[in-house]
Amino acid sequence: MVLIPARMSEAEEQRWVNVMLDKLAAQESKRSLGDAELAERARRLSDQYFGGRARPTSVRWVTNQNTRWGSCTPAEGSIRLSHRLQGMPEYVVDYVLVHELAHLLVPDTAPASGSCWSPTRARSGPGATSKAWSPPSGCRMCPVRG
Secondary structure: OOOOOOOOOHHHHHHHHHHHHHHHHHHHHHHOOOHHHHHHHHHHHHHHHHOOOOOOOEEEEEOOOOOOOEEEEOOOOEEEEEHHHOOOOHHHHHHHHHHHHHHHHOOOOOOOOOOOHHHHHHHOOHHHHOOOOOOOOOOOOOOOOO
16 A cells, blocks of 8 residues: 555656556565575575585475474585574675585584584574574574574
């Protein structure tokens, strides 16, 4: 719904409705990365934080992860992110992606050590230390610490 002043003509009303719809569409397109954009983002993060050593074969959104934010299968090189992350701030998606990229390099992290979160905390920028957001549950291999 778009609220406009009653004094606007029909032409002005239509123009403002179109402007607002265009703005809304632009916001939505920024929030919803496709799988290709997600893979490119993972590549950039790997270059930035891991010297390009973490190279997933695929990175994609999935709808079947309701208890995790992301998962990684190191043997296949695949990373999957929960669709629940779509629309969240970029640093949140980056935080989870860096964590999953770390699993490509350290696949068999011991659950008690929490060591797979150490590289994520040290490397992933504002999401890593933000009190505004932190992952509510651990990955399948280790708990969230911190």
